[in-house]
Amino acid sequence: MTDTESPRTPLPVIELDDVRKTYRTGALEVEALRGVNLRIHEGEYIAIMGPSGSGKSTLMHILGCLDVPTAGNYHLAGEDVGRMSEEDLAQIRNRRIGFVFQQFNLLPTLSAWRNVELPLCYAGVGRAERRTRAISALEKVGLRDRIAHRPNELSGGQQQRVAVARALVTDPALILADEPTGNLDSVSTQDVLGLFGELHASGRTIVLITHEPEVAAAAGRVVRIRDGNVQDDTGSDPRTSTDPRTSTDPRAGGASTTLTWEAHQ
Amino acid sequence: MSWAETLRIGLEAVRTHRSRSALTVLGILIGIAAVILTVGLGEGAQGQVRDQINSLGSNLLVVSPGSTTSSSGIRGGFGSASTLTSQDADALASRDVAPDIAAVAPASQRNLSLTAGTSNWTTTVVGTTPDWLSVRARKIDSGRFITGQDVTGHAAVVVLAATTAEQLFGARSPIGATVTISGVPMQVVGTLTAVGSSATANEDDQAILPISTAANRVFGGATRTSVQSIYLEASSSKTLSAAYQEANSELLALHHITTPTGADFTIASQQSILSAATSVDRTLTVLLGGIAAISLLVGGIGVMNIMLVSVTERIREIGLRKALGAPPRVIRRQFLVEASVLGLAGGLAGAALGLVGAAALPHLISQRIDISLTAAAAAIVVAVGIGVGFGVYPASRAARLAPIDALRSE
Numbered sequence: 320m321t322d323t324e325s326p327r328t329p330l331p332v333i334e335l336d337d338v339r340k341t342y343r344t345g346a347l348e349v350e351a352l353r354g355v356n357l358r359i360h361e362g363e364y365i366a367i368m369g370p371s372g373s374g375k376s377t378l379m380h381i382l383g384c385l386d387v388p389t390a391g392n393y394h395l396a397g398e399d400v401g402r403m404s405e406e407d408l409a410q411i412r413n414r415r416i417g418f419v420f421q422q423f424n425l426l427p428t429l430s431a432w433r434n435v436e437l438p439l440c441y442a443g444v445g446r447a448e449r450r451t452r453a454i455s456a457l458e459k460v461g462l463r464d465r466i467a468h469r470p471n472e473l474s475g476g477q478q479q480r481v482a483v484a485r486a487l488v489t490d491p492a493l494i495l496a497d498e499p500t501g502n503l504d505s506v507s508t509q510d511v512l513g514l515f516g517e518l519h520a521s522g523r524t525i526v527l528i529t530h531e532p533e534v535a536a537a538a539g540r541v542v543r544i545r546d547g548n549v550q551d552d553t554g555s556d557p558r559t560s561t562d563p564r565t566s567t568d569p570r571a572g573g574a575s576t577t578l579t580w581e582a583h584q
Numbered sequence: 585m586s587w588a589e590t591l592r593i594g595l596e597a598v599r600t601h602r603s604r605s606a607l608t609v610l611g612i613l614i615g616i617a618a619v620i621l622t623v624g625l626g627e628g629a630q631g632q633v634r635d636q637i638n639s640l641g642s643n644l645l646v647v648s649p650g651s652t653t654s655s656s657g658i659r660g661g662f663g664s665a666s667t668l669t670s671q672d673a674d675a676l677a678s679r680d681v682a683p684d685i686a687a688v689a690p691a692s693q694r695n696l697s698l699t700a701g702t703s704n705w706t707t708t709v710v711g712t713t714p715d716w717l718s719v720r721a722r723k724i725d726s727g728r729f730i731t732g733q734d735v736t737g738h739a740a741v742v743v744l745a746a747t748t749a750e751q752l753f754g755a756r757s758p759i760g761a762t763v764t765i766s767g768v769p770m771q772v773v774g775t776l777t778a779v780g781s782s783a784t785a786n787e788d789d790q791a792i793l794p795i796s797t798a799a800n801r802v803f804g805g806a807t808r809t810s811v812q813s814i815y816l817e818a819s820s821s822k823t824l825s826a827a828y829q830e831a832n833s834e835l836l837a838l839h840h841i842t843t844p845t846g847a848d849f850t851i852a853s854q855q856s857i858l859s860a861a862t863s864v865d866r867t868l869t870v871l872l873g874g875i876a877a878i879s880l881l882v883g884g885i886g887v888m889n890i891m892l893v894s895v896t897e898r899i900r901e902i903g904l905r906k907a908l909g910a911p912p913r914v915i916r917r918q919f920l921v922e923a924s925v926l927g928l929a930g931g932l933a934g935a936a937l938g939l940v941g942a943a944a945l946p947h948l949i950s951q952r953i954d955i956s957l958t959a960a961a962a963a964i965v966v967a968v969g970i971g972v973g974f975g976v977y978p979a980s981r982a983a984r985l986a987p988i989d990a991l992r993s994e
Contacts, residue, residue, distance in 0.1 A: 409910060410911070413909020413910075422900075424900065426904070428596065
């Protein structure tokens, strides 16, 4: 995490309170998340790590509003998304979250800028504005000269840059990247990580899910998930994970914790 | 997302899978073209019969005699009795008796041989009155028609229909020439314009005589006042049923019949002749149309099949769109639009093929085809309806997909 000179109090973008998720497959009940508490503040760059089966994918789906928790509360940018309808969740995903996937998930028939404008289509933005915003997002990821190219005419790293531009275009509160470098070679990995670094520097909140330690190292805070629980959290004082109140509102809790937090920012 | 946007995405999806879309469209196309052509064929056949019957005259009623029963108890069919007379016709012609009957033409006919010089020709000889011309909606081609004077004076004059004149005189003008019928020399005073053959007789092959001349000098026989039919023309199509009632009650009274079921005559209207004649055609049209509709249904199932394949194939795309914020209803709408684009394309192409077929087929099978544009438009609407109807299930399946499941699938 780079230092920011602004003394403003960071707002919690994500608040998870005792979030549980149980899957039922036939008679078998699988507890994927067993009471996760997590606060992520504006401007944070956080990596979530864990072995497969640890529940990190489930956590990512809940963070991304692609799934709802069985129990517990989830506030995204102050809104309780835990019990929203399918329709409202779609809107939240559209306005608040920018997704970056391992598989890039670009539509092969559309050119780069048409892929980037896609979220704006669902936000009801007019055609001319969509194009302008899509092109400026592609400019930010350094692909101004590739706007008319289709995904199959771009390298893996470039495709992931297009995907990042698509995640940026709605100006979301949170960028959620699920193994974004999993399908990339080391050069492209550095390329995309550099991009995330720049985005973080410009004040974006980034949550990155990975199992590669060198990718996690780029983030300022690493949360390790194991057996459906937060096992380790480098970003906050160990006490905060046992006392959610302090991290819910840094100003209300112990001053020392808050100070640690802000110093870290 | 706006409708225009959705339509654009739908069109793109159809364009992306060109050959698959084309095959799906083909199913609808064949169904629509088949429906349009079969309905057109049925309409054409009915129209042909309708035209033939309308060529008999307009607002026409035909009175025919009832059946006879011989002394040995054998009953003849309708028209075998000679219960209708010229007096009946004269009574119906009275304005006081039947105000809604505009014109009356009694007629009796025989098949007789006509001789003109060295050529001869056997045809239908009709004895009637001057009103026959207007009642039967015929026109004089050259010369004149028989007149009232011809009738009262038993004049030896004849009017020939087009084919008869041609058979006897070839290209020469028959006016003023002499034709011998049953040994009686007659002067040809006019010819009739050709109208084509009707359902019952060749209207262009007959010779018209004054009714008095025919009864007394040509046909002969014991009951010289009896006629085979009386043609009535109502004053307008609105008064047709009033004219029917007037003719019916007057004839019952004249024939001293008290119970209407005991009538010794029948009155047929063009409508009743028409509906009897076209009922078979209508049944056939319904039958063929039904078969064509089944092919349309099969085409619709083709659309559903392709849409289901499309949903399965694009499961990741659907998941992605959902992750990017597409609500279920927008996904549903997108697939519905895609299905209706397929339906519309099939409908338009099918209607076009149907119209081309309707233009080309009559030359090959010599059968008239009547295409109504409203039917073609309705077929296109039905095609779109089929697209939407059979697209509902695949579209809601796409809309119901959980975004994580959709994204996860390979």
